[in-house]
Amino acid sequence: EDQVTQSPEALRLQEGESSSLNCSYTVSGLRGLFWYRQDPGKGPEFLFTLYSAGEEKEKERLKATLTKKESFLHITAPKPEDSATYLCAVQAPGGNEKLTFGTGTRLTIIP
Amino acid sequence: SAVISQKPSRDICQRGTSLTIQCQVDSQVTMMFWYRQQPGQSLTLIATANQGSEATYESGFVIDKFPISRPNLTFSTLTVSNMSPEDSSIYLCSVGPGWGEQYFGPGTRLTVT
Incomplete structure (x- = not known):
């Protein structure tokens, strides 16, 4: 069974303090790994797709990286508007196209 | 990416009743998905809905409890039947090209209650 574990559960950073969020996964073959941002009361917002180990994607202050066992979401010089829950999901071949999600990291950036 | 709307945005229902949730997309899509997000837990896929065929349910979810309709390529409904407090949750629909990222309502x- 596919599994996704995210750490830490919650992270509080001062504005400008860089850090990384972790997503460890176990799948029977990886079709894709996805990062989402979810604000309170809203649906997840798509950020990145990573397909193979060594791949990196960047968007503003966020950079996602992928190895064969885990993915990191690096946040550089965060701002208060980066506060949200960040979700990681994997998609595996065989059967349907479902996403298996982790429980997320709740990030708070303190001004 | 597609623009997705859901109705209602929230509701409070009594146990034993049913609620139908609507999902509308601004463009035609092949695959539509229904997820549940329980408090403090991750999103869990309920079923996949393709137009013109029966929905495919994940383990632990049954059609009698969560009937789904998919009458065309831009619309789907999920009904939560005979509700109990354990059904309190956020229900999300998503669309995607099949393999690849999904976009959520x-x-x-x-x-x-």
Whole structure:
């Protein structure tokens, strides 16, 4: 069974303090790994797709990286508007196209 | 990416009743998905809905409890039947090209009393 574990559960950073969020996964073959941002009361917002180990994607202050066992979401010089829950999901071949999600990291950036 | 809307955005229902949630997309899509997000837990896929065929349910979810309709390529409904407090959750629809990223609606927050 596919599994996704995210750490830490919650992270509080001062504005400008860089850090990384972790997503460890176990799948029977990886079709894709996805990062989402979810604000309170809203649906997840798509950020990145990573397909193979060594791949990196960047968007503003966020950079996602992928190895064969885990993915990191690096946040550089965060701002208060980066506060949200960040979700990681994997998609595996065989059967349907479902996403298996982790429980997320709740990030708070303190001004 | 597609623009997705859901109705209602939230509701409070009594146990034993049913609620139908609507999902509307601004463009034609092949695959539509229904997820549940329980408090403090991850999103869990309920079923996949393809137009013109029966929905495919994940383990632990059954059609009698969560009937789904998919009458065309831009619309789907999920009904939560005979509700109990354990059904209190956020219900989300998503769309995607099949393999690859999915785009989510804003969700329906359901509270069962």
